[in-house]
Amino acid sequence: MKANVGGIDKVVRIGGGAALVGLTVAGMIGPWGWxxxxxxxxxxFGFCPAYTLLGIKTCPAEKA
Known part of the structure; x- marks a missing residue:
C-alpha cells in the first residue's frame, strides 16, 4: 500500500470520521454514523482504495 492521501486531506478525513463516530457513540445520530x-x-493510514481506482493522489510529489 503506497500512500495516496496527504496533508489537508488527512486532517479532514480524520476530523470528519472522528466526529461521526463520536456523535454515534454519544447517541446524537443513528447507527449510520459508524x-x-x-x-x-x-x-x-494515508491510503484510500478509491483513490487508487480513480488515479487520484493528494500526497506531495516523491523525490526522484
Whole structure:
C-alpha cells in the first residue's frame, strides 16, 4: 500500500470520521454514523482504495 492521501486531506478525513463516530457513540445520530470509521482509517493510514481506482493522489510529489 503506497500512500495516496496527504496533508489537508488527512486532517479532514480524520476530523470528519472522528466526529461521526463520536456523535454515534454519544447517541446524537443513528447507527449510520459508524460509516465515519472508513474516512478515519483512510486518514490514519494515508491510503484510500478509491483513490487508487480513480488515479487520484493528494500526497506531495516523491523525490526522484
Amino acid at each position: 460509516i465515519g470509521v472508513v474516512p478515519l482509517l483512510t486518514g490514519v
